[in-house]
Amino acid sequence: MSIRAHFAELWHPEDVLDSLWGIFAxxxxxxxxxxxxxxxxxxxxxxxxxxxxxxxxxxANGLWMTSLRERYHDRASWxxxxxxxxxxxxxxxxGLLGLLGFSLVLGAVDWIWPRHAWPSNSPLETxxxxxxxxxxxxxxxxxxxxxxxxxxxxxxxxxxxxPLLYADRYALFPFLVYLGLLLVIAGAALSERTAWWEDGxxxxxxxxxxxxxxxxLALRAEVLPVKLGRAQPExxxxxxxxxxxxxxxxxxxxxxxxxxxxxxxFLSSTQPAVLVQAQDKAGRSLPLQMPETGASQFTELSLRFxxxxxxxxxxxxxxxxxxxxxxxxxxxxxxxxxxxPGRDLSLRVVYSPPPDGESQPVFQVEAFxxxxxxxxxxxxxxxxxxxxxxxxxxxxxxxxDATIRFGQDYGMGLxxxxxxxxxxxxxxxxxxxxxxxxxxxxxxDNQIGLACAAVGGASHEAQPWQHRLVQExxxxxxxxTSGAP
Amino acid sequence: xxxxxxEPRLLIATILCTMGSAALxxxxxxxxxxEVGLSLLAxxxxxxxxxxxxxxxxxxxxxxxxxVIMATAAxxxxxxxxxxxxxxxxxxxxxxxxxxxxxxxxxxRWRGALPPPPLPGSSAALLAAAQQPWLLAARLALVLxxxxxxxxxxxxxxxxxxxxxxxxxxxxxxxxxxxxPAPLGLVFLTASLxxxxxxxxxxxxxxxxxxxxxxxxxxxxxxxxxxxxASSASTWVETRLRWLPIPGMLLTFLALxxxxx
Numbered sequence: 001m002s003i004r005a006h007f008a009e010l011w012h013p014e015d016v017l018d019s020l021w022g023i024f025a026x027x028x029x030x031x032x033x034x035x036x037x038x039x040x041x042x043x044x045x046x047x048x049x050x051x052x053x054x055x056x057x058x059x060a061n062g063l064w065m066t067s068l069r070e071r072y073h074d075r076a077s078w079x080x081x082x083x084x085x086x087x088x089x090x091x092x093x094x095g096l097l098g099l100l101g102f103s104l105v106l107g108a109v110d111w112i113w114p115r116h117a118w119p120s121n122s123p124l125e126t127x128x129x130x131x132x133x134x135x136x137x138x139x140x141x142x143x144x145x146x147x148x149x150x151x152x153x154x155x156x157x158x159x160x161x162x163p164l165l166y167a168d169r170y171a172l173f174p175f176l177v178y179l180g181l182l183l184v185i186a187g188a189a190l191s192e193r194t195a196w197w198e199d200g201x202x203x204x205x206x207x208x209x210x211x212x213x214x215x216x217l218a219l220r221a222e223v224l225p226v227k228l229g230r231a232q233p234e235x236x237x238x239x240x241x242x243x244x245x246x247x248x249x250x251x252x253x254x255x256x257x258x259x260x261x262x263x264x265x266f267l268s269s270t271q272p273a274v275l276v277q278a279q280d281k282a283g284r285s286l287p288l289q290m291p292e293t294g295a296s297q298f299t300e301l302s303l304r305f306x307x308x309x310x311x312x313x314x315x316x317x318x319x320x321x322x323x324x325x326x327x328x329x330x331x332x333x334x335x336x337x338x339x340x341p342g343r344d345l346s347l348r349v350v351y352s353p354p355p356d357g358e359s360q361p362v363f364q365v366e367a368f369x370x371x372x373x374x375x376x377x378x379x380x381x382x383x384x385x386x387x388x389x390x391x392x393x394x395x396x397x398x399x400x401d402a403t404i405r406f407g408q409d410y411g412m413g414l415x416x417x418x419x420x421x422x423x424x425x426x427x428x429x430x431x432x433x434x435x436x437x438x439x440x441x442x443x444x445d446n447q448i449g450l451a452c453a454a455v456g457g458a459s460h461e462a463q464p465w466q467h468r469l470v471q472e473x474x475x476x477x478x479x480x481t482s483g484a485p
Numbered sequence: 486x487x488x489x490x491x492e493p494r495l496l497i498a499t500i501l502c503t504m505g506s507a508a509l510x511x512x513x514x515x516x517x518x519x520e521v522g523l524s525l526l527a528x529x530x531x532x533x534x535x536x537x538x539x540x541x542x543x544x545x546x547x548x549x550x551x552x553v554i555m556a557t558a559a560x561x562x563x564x565x566x567x568x569x570x571x572x573x574x575x576x577x578x579x580x581x582x583x584x585x586x587x588x589x590x591x592x593x594r595w596r597g598a599l600p601p602p603p604l605p606g607s608s609a610a611l612l613a614a615a616q617q618p619w620l621l622a623a624r625l626a627l628v629l630x631x632x633x634x635x636x637x638x639x640x641x642x643x644x645x646x647x648x649x650x651x652x653x654x655x656x657x658x659x660x661x662x663x664x665x666p667a668p669l670g671l672v673f674l675t676a677s678l679x680x681x682x683x684x685x686x687x688x689x690x691x692x693x694x695x696x697x698x699x700x701x702x703x704x705x706x707x708x709x710x711x712x713x714x715a716s717s718a719s720t721w722v723e724t725r726l727r728w729l730p731i732p733g734m735l736l737t738f739l740a741l742x743x744x745x746x
Contacts (some may be wrong), residue, residue: 006718031714038707045700045743088695174717188693197690255688266689405690412686415693419679426672426713430665434717 003028022115025106033100040096044087047079101185108178111171113157114436128450128470128479141448141477142441148476152469154437165439170432176425183418191411204273204302204401208241211406215261217242221252223270223400234270236402252404265406272361274303274349275397276338286392289339303336304401305351305361343392344370358382363398435465450479492595495534496555500588502527503562507581524562524581531559531588547624550744553631555591556624557741558584560632561639564666568636576643583639587741619684626677627702631737633670634709638734640666641727667730671709678702701740708733 010022023029048068054061068085069076083090136144145165146156154167196213203209203221211217218241223234236252240260250265252258258265277300278286287297338347345367352362360382366375367389379387387394435454442449450473454466474481506523509516535556539546547553565580681699682692693699712729 027714027718031711031718034707034711034714038704038711041700041704041707044695045697045704049695177713257687257690264690268689407690409690412690412692416679416683416686419675419682423672423675423679426668426675430668430672 003032021106024103025110025115027107030100030103030107033096033103037093037096037100040087040093043084047084047087049088050086097185097189101182104178104182104185108175108182111175111178114166114168128452128474128477128481138441138443144477145439145441145450145473148473149437152472154435165441167437167439169435170429171434171436173425173429173432174434176421177429178425180418180421180423180425183414183421185418187411187414187416187418189411190414191409195407195409195411197405197407197409199405200268201404201406202304202401203404205275205399211263213408215263217247217261217263218244219406221402221404223402224251234267234400236267236270236404238265252402263406263408265404268403268405270400270402271307272305272351273399273401274305274336274363275399276301276303276347276349276394277397278340278392278394280393281391286340286342289341291337291339297341301338302401303338303349305334305336307353340392343390345389346370347394348375349396360398363396365394365396435463435469437466437469448477448479450477490533490537492534492538495530495537496588496592499527499530499534499559500585502530503558503581503585503588506562507578507585510577510581520577521566524566527584528559528563528566531555545618545621547621547628549595551591551594553591553624553628553744554587554594554741556628557631557635558587558591560628561587561635562632564633564636564669565639568640568666576640576647579643579646580636580639583635587635619680619687623677623680623684626673626680630670630673630677631741633666633673634705634730634737635734637665637667637670637730638737641730642734645728645731667709667733668713671706671713674702674706674709678706697743701743705733705736705740708736 006026006028007023010026011019013019048071050061050064054064065080068080072079079085083092087093142158142165149156149165149167152169154169155171157166158164201209203219205222206220208218208220211219220239220241222237222239224237234254238250238252238258238260239246240248240250248260250258250260252265252267254267276288278288280286285299287299288301289295289297290301290303334352335348335350338349339345340347346369348366348368350364350366352364354361362380362382363385364378364380365385365387367377367387368375377387377389379385381396381398383398385396387396438453440451442451452470452473454463454469470481473479502523506520506527509520509523513519535546535552538552539548542548547556561580561584565577681702685694686692712726712733715729716726
């Protein structure tokens, strides 16, 4: 039977709602919707999609649109209007997901309470007939048929009108797949609507940061020191504060979540840092600046460095008048600068990774008078250190800063739970394929007739379980087979 | 003194064993046990070469594209051994030929003949500790899925090619239905996506991202899920479904191409 014939068979003009139910509940409809989604996903893979930065920033969006027009010329406008460059947020994608969800709901219901229409194109249509063994009515005979099937652990449903029986076994497994897919779609929708995340939240030692988003919580994070000589993943100690009072403590491990008050927290990275403070002879704090912060002055500065995973290079251009212009590569140092405007002084702090066998990195601080290229002072340190320059005291406290990610996503649980259900349903469905049987009882000419039609598996021929079941029913009910397939 | 067992030697042995198995399946179909033995040896050689490469890099296996492709070839041969319903020798030869093609593709992707220099001890330990077993579990399930889907596609393609042959096909009657590796491949692909999502959610709270790799995996999953739905429709007979693994196999090759290092 072709697809067209299948849907034509489901359509009954006298009962439109029932026809629509049949069409949307049909597994072929679900298959077509899944294939349509696959086509959209394929388009999303092949065509450039609007990045998140372009969504948030109109200037970035304008640049991205310009690049699209340069690439696709006249076609860009109609492709944009069709939403092909923003498929995830397009009506096509959401509409298809909605239709798929609707089809899955009806399909799932159909697995539990199937429609009692006699299946067409059944590979097994058998008639059993025989003389009634004792004075029994149609109802009593149907009860015998039901008992015979229930003994074989079939689930039975009877039609409201007429002696039509439906029996199935292992129909729970395809139902699990449908239910799982529904949960995945629902979870993804919930995630999109309600989930929020904050990425790249830098927390230096002692800093308290409000989490916001109506939580009423603030967070303080401190990277726990790694034990000397041991290579182990880092841990961050978390302290949650509510109204400036400690409400909870926790530990955040690398690549494992922490859970608190409905929030999920992840450790993105840690990086070496140095806290720099300066006091004069009288103990008053000296103002400090960094080139990145411009004219803003601080009483203490936290200098962050990167882990020395790979060398970085900068291009140096030689534009000295009289010399031929040239370029060369110079390795960029892992260094930071602190300016002390009140003392006409600059401090350069350079990071070096820990030597072999040690866990603490090495820092080198050089002090320069502004305008001079030779340093006043050079000192290396690994732990806390202090420096005295012209009766001023500069202290350096190495530590590690944490970058965390936190947020809330209730849809995640639904999605993962749904995926687990789909997996379970598919796997169990292979071990135990679904078996479905329709039976119609007839009394005519003093003879009992039992017509059987079965589906189960995609085969034009009857499955072995169907033959076996018919023979067992014939033996139990003392009937003979006629019209065998 | 150079090592006796190296990755290139193991891969050469794998290719020879697979080609030998394919030749035996056509020329000497009665030597099935020898054919199965050669196929198993090929699978073991691929596993050994991947393990050797991983130990040199001090990393988890199946982290690179080349290893995934070669493991898929091994999985294809493995599924062909497991799927004992197939009796027609010419059908098996196609699966072996495709496996050899995948092996050669994987070898071509393998960058450089020399292994990278070993990492210092402390860095290697940190790297191994930082890498999660999620990636290995997801990739293992993925490789088994790809192998099953490729084997199902080979089975369907061989049946299509031999359908008009004068000689009758010596097939088990259940082979007439949708090849069983296809539903098993769908199960393993679902498991891979599930483990990938679970691992992402556990390590950084992101269970899905629309990257090229994940999108291709989802594309193949949607195709086979549609096949599964169609197979449960009572009106579709197996003649329509029997050829569906062929385009699925082509999608699988495209998805393999998209797997990043």
